[in-house]
Amino acid sequence: MGHGWQGVALKLMRGQDFTFTVRSNERISERLHRLSFSDGGMLRATGTHPTMWVRLWFDNGGRPHQRAYTLVDPDPAAGAFDMEFVLHAGCAGDWARTARPGDTIDATVQGSEFALPDPPPSQLLVVGDPASRPAINSLLASAPSVPATIWFETSHPADADGIPHEEAAGRRVVRVPRQDGGAKLVETVRAALPAHLDPAAYVWIACDTATTRKLAAFVRKQLGVPKERLHALGYWRP
Numbered sequence: 441m442g443h444g445w446q447g448v449a450l451k452l453m454r455g456q457d458f459t460f461t462v463r464s465n466e467r468i469s470e471r472l473h474r475l476s477f478s479d480g481g482m483l484r485a486t487g488t489h490p491t492m493w494v495r496l497w498f499d500n501g502g503r504p505h506q507r508a509y510t511l512v513d514p515d516p517a518a519g520a521f522d523m524e525f526v527l528h529a530g531c532a533g534d535w536a537r538t539a540r541p542g543d544t545i546d547a548t549v550q551g552s553e554f555a556l557p558d559p560p561p562s563q564l565l566v567v568g569d570p571a572s573r574p575a576i577n578s579l580l581a582s583a584p585s586v587p588a589t590i591w592f593e594t595s596h597p598a599d600a601d602g603i604p605h606e607e608a609a610g611r612r613v614v615r616v617p618r619q620d621g622g623a624k625l626v627e628t629v630r631a632a633l634p635a636h637l638d639p640a641a642y643v644w645i646a647c648d649t650a651t652t653r654k655l656a657a658f659v660r661k662q663l664g665v666p667k668e669r670l671h672a673l674g675y676w677r678p
């Protein structure tokens with residue numbers, strides 16, 4: 441399967457292409473599968489960074505369907521990493537549900553660059569949901585001594601599991617049930633975040649696109665957080 445105009449555009453933006461091979465597929469819950477991959481030489485070529493993600497190419501009835509997924513525990517020496525797929529009705533979720541060892545999938549690396557400020561921030565103020573949980577875990581692991589508050593939106597009781605770094609000192613997870621298409625999360629964060637903010641804090645937001653846009657605008661325009669202290673990226677479209 442070719443990658444269509446999106447593949448051509450990514451090549452022009454210096455995207456690097458690789459083919460991953462599935463090593464295992466573990467069903468963590470009815471909502472979550474964890475797949476392990478051989479990296480097709482990617483990690484040695486690209487290196488790694490916190491919250492690193494790649495564009496995977498799924499087959500949608502013969503047409504290319506590109507979706508982003510985050511690397512979990514990337515190991516350049518072994519040429520391997522895991523990914524966690526939240527399942528819903530969609531090509532990526534369908535593929536992850538049924539993938540078997542030996543199956544392959546194409547990937548393009550482009551656009552994932554990310555680094556925390558140096559010196560490290562005074563604290564991390566994080567807003568996310570299950571799709572961004574692997575990135576949140578990677579972010580927290582990259583700055584183990586930085587305190588963090590994480591507003592985490594849940595759509596299902598099982599969504600509340602799996603933020604392993606939350607027990608660390610100075611870290612707190614505030615769970616917010618998804619209501620009214622993300623409105624409850626927006627309201628909760630708008631009410632609580634200003635009291636946490638200080639000039640050396642870093643704000644990281646990744647939830648659905650509309651919620652992310654609203655919260656990023658609030659943080660930038662109403663709270664005056666400069667762009668070097670804010671990362672906001674919509675992870676999925678409702």
Ligand SMILES: Cc1cc2nc3c(=O)[nH]c(=O)nc-3n(C[C@H](O)[C@H](O)[C@H](O)COP(=O)(O)OP(=O)(O)OC[C@H]3O[C@@H](n4cnc5c(N)ncnc54)[C@H](O)[C@@H]3O)c2cc1C
Binds near residue numbers: 525526528574
């Ligand atoms: C940088 C980046 C990194 C990401 N990393 C991960 C990751 O590690 N793990 C992960 O699971 N997801 C991750 N995502 C989100 C993932 O790319 C999207 O959820 C994607 O839309 C899934 O594609 P699909 O083909 O399954 O569904 P689509 O065809 O995009 O959508 C099908 C239906 O499912 C709904 N839907 C899609 N995603 C979600 C969701 N997350 N929650 C609820 N409903 C949804 C849509 O609204 C639509 O109705 C990441 C996104 C970005 C931008």
